Amino acid sequence: MERSSSSYTSETRSRMLCLYNVEAPLVTSWTEDNPGRRFYGCGLYKVTGRKWCNYFEWHDPVANIRQKKIMVTLMKKVDELESREKDLQSRIRDTKRKEIFLGILLVVCWVVFRLYIPECTIVEYA
Numbered sequence: 001m002e003r004s005s006s007s008y009t010s011e012t013r014s015r016m017l018c019l020y021n022v023e024a025p026l027v028t029s030w031t032e033d034n035p036g037r038r039f040y041g042c043g044l045y046k047v048t049g050r051k052w053c054n055y056f057e058w059h060d061p062v063a064n065i066r067q068k069k070i071m072v073t074l075m076k077k078v079d080e081l082e083s084r085e086k087d088l089q090s091r092i093r094d095t096k097r098k099e100i101f102l103g104i105l106l107v108v109c110w111v112v113f114r115l116y117i118p119e120c121t122i123v124e125y126a
Ligand SMILES: [Zn+2]
Pocket: 018, 019, 020, 021, 022, 042, 043, 044, 052, 053, 054, 055
C-alpha cells in the first residue's frame, strides 16, 4: 500500500489507500482479541450498494496480555454503564408518562367532583 506521508508516527496519520485506490479510514477495533487496536480497512466497507475490497492492515502493534485484559474490563464496564443509562432513560420516560396521566386524572376528578357534588362547596370562615 502506498503512503502519501513520509513521517509515520502514531500521532501523524498517513493516508492509506485500499486496493480500489479509495482512502482507507483508520478504525478502532473493539473485539476481545484486539481491543482498542487501530487498523486501516477498505473505505467502501460500509458504503451500501458499493463493492468493497478486502484491504485490511493493522496500524497499532499487538497489545500485551495485561493491556488487553484492562481494555476488555473497561469495555465491559462501558457496556454495563450504557445499558444502565438506557434503563434509566426508559424509567424516566415511564415516570413522565405516569405524571401526565396523574395530572389528567386529577383534573377529571376535580371536574367530576364539581359536577356531581355541587352542594359540597368550600365554606370560608371569617
Ligand atoms: Zn477497498
